[in-house]
Amino acid sequence: MTRHNISLALKCGLLLTLIVLTNQGVAERLRVMLSDQRLLSLVIFSLVWLVSLAAALAAAFQPRLFVRLLWAIPLASSSAAAYGYYLVQGSEFYIFDMLNFWAARHEMQRASEFYSDAVWSALSVFVLGIVAIAMPPAIGPWRMRMTRYWSPWLPMLPVLLIAGVVIARDGKGSQGMPMQFAPLSLVAVAAYKINTGVYEERHAVSMTAGPPLARAVVLVVDESIRSDFVSLKPGNTITPELATLRDRLIDFSPAVSSGNCSHLSNxxxxxxxxxxxxxxxxxxxxxxxxxxxKAGFRTVFIDAQPRSHFDAVNGKLQNYMTPAEAMLIDRFYKFDGTLPLHAVDDELVRIALEEMSGGDPVFIYANKNGAHFPYSDGSPEGLPSDHAAGADTRGFTAELQSYAKAVRWSTDRPISRLIRDTDGSDATIIYTSDHGQNFSPGRLTHCTTSGNVDPQEAIVPLMVVSGNAKLQDRFRDVADRYRGHASHFAIAPTLLELMGYKPSEIATRYEGSLLGSLAWKPQFVSDDIFGLFSTRPAWHEADSSLQAQYDSLDDLLSELADTSPAICDDSASCEAAILH
Structure with a gap:
């Protein structure tokens, strides 16, 4: 065998490896279309694949190195992204995943740390793609002359074809498509939709506010807290301080978040x-x-969710906040990265207490850092050294223990302090989390889309603290009568009534309230809340009584108590840990 033949065989082998490795969903997609007798879809799917294979060969066998490199980078990047996501989630990503990635781009560094194994594997695929496409064609002179007639723009054709299918199917249709081209199409379609959408203007407030029911109204939205990790049971080791305050807490937990992603829920x-x-x-x-x-409240926003260097330098807002919205906020607090992650929630509480102490009507929206992955960043000492191998003798993973410790440090302590130190009978605090967590192996913890959404991603705590005895009675009555029916969608009408708007006017725009009734079956949304592709968002039912996927959460609590040192024993040691 000649050297040219060996090189040609090597190049073809690398290309075949790249395509097979990164296109796991093709066989299943074909099976579904055949079983459903969707012949037109099968013809279109097959045509796209044939065109894509021809385009990939055209890119890889271009005679000029510059043209091969021009296509090697985007095709290898597309392949690597698809492969990395498959390792994390066990499925392909869709156009709505692209929209989620863009909205949560400020979390890229933390996500790459948490999914580091998948990132390294994806980088290996990227290198494979670059080598397979960019290496010399190693074909004979007469075949080389034929390739001169191949247009260097031919690989654009499958990108356009897949984009056309996705647009025609309202964001769907990319499943099983060639991963060398499909992610590029999804990026293009997402960018087009984001930049060309036409929307109605936001309305002005038309309701009239009367005397408020609370002078200070505070909404605390935690990060990544699952309901079954916030216990008011005396003696539990994850949230023991909150358990000591259970008489002051009106507990609507477990509740359902409005979305399964931070940016959606917020x-x-x-x-x-x-x-x-x-x-x-x-x-x-x-x-x-x-x-x-409009109700006469001073507005305060405390954003304790960390920012990337890009966001810090360029002043980017997150969770779909716009400059026009930010201008309505009287005091906007955000942290510049000088505080360690495990200390930002303590600073959030300090600011909230200070803002509530002014005596004037104030509304505070506080985004906590909470237990966002990587979980080991959520408490000052990280993981115990004896769990570095990844799992303990009872089968609870080090990741899960790290999450529990993050909840103990970043939720139990700060929220308990906020409740204890809030002064006066004229403050009402609503506490919840933006979404829950799914700890199933081989799945995203949250933010999944389409048919892959697990209800655990939306099971969250929801508690209320009020110094007003009448409000306490009303909250407790609803919590008792509608156990398991609370959701984020009840928070908006509750805030309005606390601010002084009339219940009769509120009822014309909203159904239910934490102060009235919660008759609906809890649901949450994923994917497209802005109507970029469809006016019907993806709704998911969630049984809010769903508990942990583990045999007994009490076993985990005992394990943590037996094997891990207390995070802090008193206020002095906590403060010392924060300063450290």
Whole structure:
């Protein structure tokens, strides 16, 4: 065998390896179309694949190195992204995943740390793609002359074809498509939709506010806290301080978040969305800041979610907040990265207490850092050294123990301090989390899309603290009567009534409230809340009584108590740890 033949065989082998390795969903997609007798879909799918294979060969066998490199980089990047996501989630990503990635791009560093194994594997695929496409064609002179007639723009054709299918199918249709081209198409379609969408203007507040029911109204939105890790049971080792305050807490837990992603839930909460007309109200409903200012409240936003260097330098907002919305906030607190991650929630509580102490009507929206992955960043000492191998003798993973410790440090302590130190009978605090967590192996913890959404991603705590005895009675009555029916969608009408708006007017725009009734079956949304592709978002039912996937959470609590030192024994040691 000649040297040219060996090189040609090597190049073809690398290309075949790249295609087979990164296109795991093709056989399943074909099986579904055949079993459903979707012949037209099968023809279109096969045509796209044939064109894509021809385009990949055209890119790899271009005679000029510059042209091969021009295509090697995007095709290898597309292959690597698809492969890395498959390792994390066990499925392909869709257009809505692209939208989620863009909205949460400030979390890229933390996500890469948490999924580091998948990142390294994806980088290996990237290198494979670069080598397979860019290496010399190693074909004879007459075949080389034929390749001169191959257009260097031919690989654009499958990108356009897949994009056309996705647009025609309202964001769907990319499943099983060639991963050398499909992610490029999804990026192009997402960018087009984001930049060309036409939306209605946000409405002004038309309701009239009377005397508020609380002078200080505080909404605390934690990060990545699952309901079954926040216990009010005396003696538990994850949230023992909250358990000592259980008489002051009106507990609506377990509840269901409005979305399974940070940016979705926070946007739906701030935009005061009506669940019955979600997409339109996302765009047109007055924001919580507009309602607060119309009711005479000073507005405060505390953002303790960390920012990447890009966000810090360029002043980017997150969770779909716009400059126009930010201008409605009287005091906007964000941290510049000088504080360690495990200390930002303590600073958030300090600021909230200070803002509440002014004596004037104030509305505070506080985004906590909470237990965001990587979980080991959530507490000052990280993982115990004896669990570095990844799992303990009882089968609880080190990751799960690290998560529990993060909840203990970043949620139990700060929220307990906020409750204990809030002064006066004229403050009401609503505490919840943006989403839950799914700890199933081989799955994303949250933010999954389409048919892969697990209800555990939306099971969250929801508690209320009020110094007003009448409000306490009303909250407790609803919590007792509608156990298991609470959701984020009840928070908007609750805030409005606390700010002084009339229940009769609120009822014309919202159904249910933490102060009234919770008759609906809890649901949450994923994917497209802005109507970029469809006016019908993806709704998912969630049984809020669903508990942990483990045999007994009490076993985990005992394990943590037996094997891990206490995070802090008193206020002095906690403060010392924060300063350290």
């Amino acid at each position: 946007a739906l909460l701030r935009f005061m969305v009506d669940r019955r007309n979600l997409v339109r109200s996302v765009h047109t409903s007055p924001t919580v800041w507009q309602y607060a200012k």
